[in-house]
Amino acid sequence: MNDASAARVQRRSLENAPVRVVSARANLPTRLRNLWERHELLTSLIFSDIRIKYKNSTLGIFWSMLSPALTLGIYYLVFSVITKNGYPNFALYLFSGLVVWNMFVTAVNMATGVIVDRAGLVKKVSFPREILALANVGASVVYFSIQLSVLCLFLLALGHAPAWGFLWILPISFVALYLLTASVAIVMSAVTVYLRDMRHLMEVLLQLWFWLSPVVYSYQNTISQRLHDHGLTWMYFLNPITPIIMTFQRIFYVKTTVLSTNPPHPVIAILPTWSMSSFAMMNITLLAITIVLFLLSLTVFGRLEGNFESEL
Amino acid sequence: MVTVIDVENISKQFKIHHERSQSLKERLLHPRSGSTEVFSALKDINFTVLSGETVGILGHNGSGKSTLLKCICGVLQPTSGQIRLRGNLAALLELGAGFQTELSGRDNVYLYGAMLGLSKRGVDAIFDDIVAFSEIEHFIDTQVKFYSSGMYVRLAFAVAVNVDPDILVVDEVLAVGDERFQAKCVDRIRTFQEEGRSILLVTHQADQVRALCDRAIVLDGGLMIANGPVQESLRIFREHLLEDAVEHDRAGHQAEVAIDSVTTPSGSFDVRSGAGMHFDVHISSHTAYSGNFVMELFTRSGMLVSRSDAQGSPVNLKPGANQVGVDLAQIPLLDGVYDLNVGVVDYHGTVIAWKEQAASIQVTYNGREGGVVELGASIQQL
Numbered sequence: 001m002n003d004a005s006a007a008r009v010q011r012r013s014l015e016n017a018p019v020r021v022v023s024a025r026a027n028l029p030t031r032l033r034n035l036w037e038r039h040e041l042l043t044s045l046i047f048s049d050i051r052i053k054y055k056n057s058t059l060g061i062f063w064s065m066l067s068p069a070l071t072l073g074i075y076y077l078v079f080s081v082i083t084k085n086g087y088p089n090f091a092l093y094l095f096s097g098l099v100v101w102n103m104f105v106t107a108v109n110m111a112t113g114v115i116v117d118r119a120g121l122v123k124k125v126s127f128p129r130e131i132l133a134l135a136n137v138g139a140s141v142v143y144f145s146i147q148l149s150v151l152c153l154f155l156l157a158l159g160h161a162p163a164w165g166f167l168w169i170l171p172i173s174f175v176a177l178y179l180l181t182a183s184v185a186i187v188m189s190a191v192t193v194y195l196r197d198m199r200h201l202m203e204v205l206l207q208l209w210f211w212l213s214p215v216v217y218s219y220q221n222t223i224s225q226r227l228h229d230h231g232l233t234w235m236y237f238l239n240p241i242t243p244i245i246m247t248f249q250r251i252f253y254v255k256t257t258v259l260s261t262n263p264p265h266p267v268i269a270i271l272p273t274w275s276m277s278s279f280a281m282m283n284i285t286l287l288a289i290t291i292v293l294f295l296l297s298l299t300v301f302g303r304l305e306g307n308f309e310s311e312l
Numbered sequence: 313m314v315t316v317i318d319v320e321n322i323s324k325q326f327k328i329h330h331e332r333s334q335s336l337k338e339r340l341l342h343p344r345s346g347s348t349e350v351f352s353a354l355k356d357i358n359f360t361v362l363s364g365e366t367v368g369i370l371g372h373n374g375s376g377k378s379t380l381l382k383c384i385c386g387v388l389q390p391t392s393g394q395i396r397l398r399g400n401l402a403a404l405l406e407l408g409a410g411f412q413t414e415l416s417g418r419d420n421v422y423l424y425g426a427m428l429g430l431s432k433r434g435v436d437a438i439f440d441d442i443v444a445f446s447e448i449e450h451f452i453d454t455q456v457k458f459y460s461s462g463m464y465v466r467l468a469f470a471v472a473v474n475v476d477p478d479i480l481v482v483d484e485v486l487a488v489g490d491e492r493f494q495a496k497c498v499d500r501i502r503t504f505q506e507e508g509r510s511i512l513l514v515t516h517q518a519d520q521v522r523a524l525c526d527r528a529i530v531l532d533g534g535l536m537i538a539n540g541p542v543q544e545s546l547r548i549f550r551e552h553l554l555e556d557a558v559e560h561d562r563a564g565h566q567a568e569v570a571i572d573s574v575t576t577p578s579g580s581f582d583v584r585s586g587a588g589m590h591f592d593v594h595i596s597s598h599t600a601y602s603g604n605f606v607m608e609l610f611t612r613s614g615m616l617v618s619r620s621d622a623q624g625s626p627v628n629l630k631p632g633a634n635q636v637g638v639d640l641a642q643i644p645l646l647d648g649v650y651d652l653n654v655g656v657v658d659y660h661g662t663v664i665a666w667k668e669q670a671a672s673i674q675v676t677y678n679g680r681e682g683g684v685v686e687l688g689a690s691i692q693q694l
């Protein structure tokens with residue numbers, strides 16, 4: 001008996017343990033703190049997501065490079081070989097836009113159904129539910145890094161130097177991309193619980209979104225003049241992923257005006273000729289907007305998560 | 313003593329959709345279709361759990377006990393009120409709920425550990441204990457989808473009890489695994505108690521509450537109707553079960569049969585160990601009723617000593633006062649006070665009338681044996 005009480009004294013000094021409060025609604029700072037406290041779980045989920053995705057495939061994680069490479073090949077074939085858009089080094093142009101788009105679309109696609117798919121977990125284990133969506137975003141960051149490294153190898157192989165002076169904008173642009181992706185992923189994961197059709201609708205919406213972004217075509221070369229004539233340029237730039245894609249293209253594709261590969265070789269404008277400071281300003285503004293979006297998405301998620309239990 | 317769980321005015325309401333319209337089409341075409349009804353699963357619950365306490369939560373299906381537990385674990389948000397928790401909490405609402413069947417047992421231990429709030433290094437430190445406790449050393453690198461259901465729950469339980477929680481919340485999961493593993497789980501809970509951890513146990517097995525808990529809370533229809541010593545709470549729980557059964561009992565027998573009292577010819581319930589005993593149970597009935605008579609004897613620490621019935625020959629109650637005589641030929645029990653429960657059940661086992669702690673039998677024993685029962689052991693060297 002003495003042993004037991006000694007153990008009791010030695011163990012459990014709970015007086016100083018932190019107090020956690022479960023109440024109707026957690027405010028934003030609490031949500032952020034809870035998220036931060038569980039970053040180990042986030043890491044764990046990211047890598048289990050990746051492992052599960054490639055578990056039973058022969059090529060494994062190699063697919064995260066192979067499938068974008070095949071997509072890139074298809075677009076190259078269609079736009080450069082068949083319809084002859086005349087952009088030199090078109091593969092590089094495509095690649096710099098696709099890394100951005102892939103990161104966004106992979107995460108959003110996965111996250112849209114994630115809470116519904118993992119209902120068993122959501123109903124039985126306690127953790128900040130946003131982590132499920134954030135894990136999907138995290139996994140796509142991993143794929144993004146792999147693709148970005150391949151892009152760098154690509155540059156090296158082509159002997160094509162990136163725009164060194166612009167390179168410092170890349171991290172800002174990436175953080176904005178991350179926050180944008182996370183915001184959309186978090187909101188969609190919660191909305192799908194209430195509207196199961198979202199999953200199917202999202203597939204179409206993302207298609208539309210893709211064509212509204214200058215990935216396979218050049219904004220400058222195709223629609224900028226017409227939009228400008230109608231005073232609708234601002235509308236095109238409402239799409240928050242467009243400035244990010246343009247920044248990546250500016251950094252990796254570098255050239256704003258090029259000589260067409262189609263005879264008789266006219267000069268075509270591919271990218272806006274904005275200065276470095278305008279690119280920087282654009283990205284910093286976008287970063288500020290996406291921070292607000294991210295906080296907003298957490299608030300929306302907090303509102304929606306209260307009834308998950310009865311909806312799942 | 314520190315309060316580790318403080319439940320303050322917790323209420324939880326659910327919206328029940330009568331017409332589930334979760335597709336976009338339905339919502340767009342009939343935005344107002346289907347009525348929603350608000351259902352109160354918990355109504356203003358208040359209680360605290362101190363460090364080192366084991367508290368049982370009793371209630372039949374739909375009483376809100378799982379909802380309460382989910383609120384405490386943070387799986388559900390209460391509609392109003394708040395719960396303050398001190399120290400880390402490990403919840404076993406469903407064993408293996410966090411498992412990814414595509415991953416190996418090893419990966420799942422790390423993932424589940426992370427869900428319960430452990431770092432990778434934290435899991436490293438207890439990994440061997442987990443594997444040893446779960447007894448699946450050979451299969452730890454096999455994908456979980458190939459596990460038998462027994463292996464699955466053993467691994468999950470092993471992770472949860474090895475994460476060193478200050479508060480362990482268990483929801484009817486002790487009913488898994490084979491008997492030996494169950495005994496191991498109960499052992500582990502006992503160890504937890506000795507180490508001064510708090511345990512919240514939800515069950516509808518009264519025996520388990522008696523055996524493990526210091527205190528019991530009874531929920532009924534979202535209200536807390538008892539919060540006190542195990543014996544007292546169990547009595548209230550049984551009585552409420554009865555009252556509840558009355559409402560659902562078409563034949564209406566429950567309302568008509570009642571156990572009034574238990575008496576002995578001498579008026580005393582003191583008995584010497586080894587001696588026999590006779591007592592009479594007085595039952596009043598409004599109608600003629602034929603059912604089974606049941607008696608249970610418990611030690612004060614809540615261990616069931618014996619449960620017996622009329623062995624196939626029913627008791628035939630006539631309208632008015634009835635008397636059932638019980639003869640115990642010989643009571644081989646050792647020193648102590650034993651509580652007697654008596655009841656009448658129908659042929660399907662449904663309780664018709666019940667009296668918890670109808671009498672307390674005081675046994676005196678002056679032999680040398682210790683424990684509960686006298687075996688009459690004689691030891692000699694051969």
